[in-house]
Amino acid sequence: MTLLDNDLKTEETDLLPELTSYPDQGCEFSKTCLDCPLPVCVFDQPRGRQRWLKRQRDKEIVSLFQGGQDERELADRFRLSIRTIQRVLKKSLAGVNINRKTEVLENSNGTDF
Numbered sequence: 477m478t479l480l481d482n483d484l485k486t487e488e489t490d491l492l493p494e495l496t497s498y499p500d501q502g503c504e505f506s507k508t509c510l511d512c513p514l515p516v517c518v519f520d521q522p523r524g525r526q527r528w529l530k531r532q533r534d535k536e537i538v539s540l541f542q543g544g545q546d547e548r549e550l551a552d553r554f555r556l557s558i559r560t561i562q563r564v565l566k567k568s569l570a571g572v573n574i575n576r577k578t579e580v581l582e583n584s585n586g587t588d589f
Contacts, residue, residue, distance in 0.1 A: 537561060538568045 486543035503519065505528075506512035537550055548563075551558045 534564045534568060537564050541565055 493582070500508045502508045502512065504525075505514060505518065514528065516524070518528055521527070533554065537554065540550060540553075541547075545553075547558050547561045550556075550561045554561070581583065
């Protein structure tokens with residue numbers, strides 16, 4: 477049997493997706509794929525899961541910072557360096573002219589970063 481014969485045999489046994497039963501087991505974010513809240517499946521993108529988790533972490537860091545926690549408290553809570561916390565805040569608060577934490581609180585106006 478040649479390599480070409482093996483390929484043809486494989487093609488013959490392949491079924492169309494409509495004729496195949498795929499179990500919808502979801503992932504750690506949703507019980508089923510059809511009910512998933514994510515706009516893009518984490519399995520469809522390289523490092524999709526890590527990116528999504530990092531985005532969620534960054535949103536929580538900004539929210540807690542706006543709630544009054546300082547950089548050191550956030551670094552301890554998330555087990556990150558203070559410099560990493562500063563980078564997250566700088567990236568998330570880009571366009572907001574800030575020099576002090578109180579200015580962030582005054583300028584936030586409930587804005588979702």
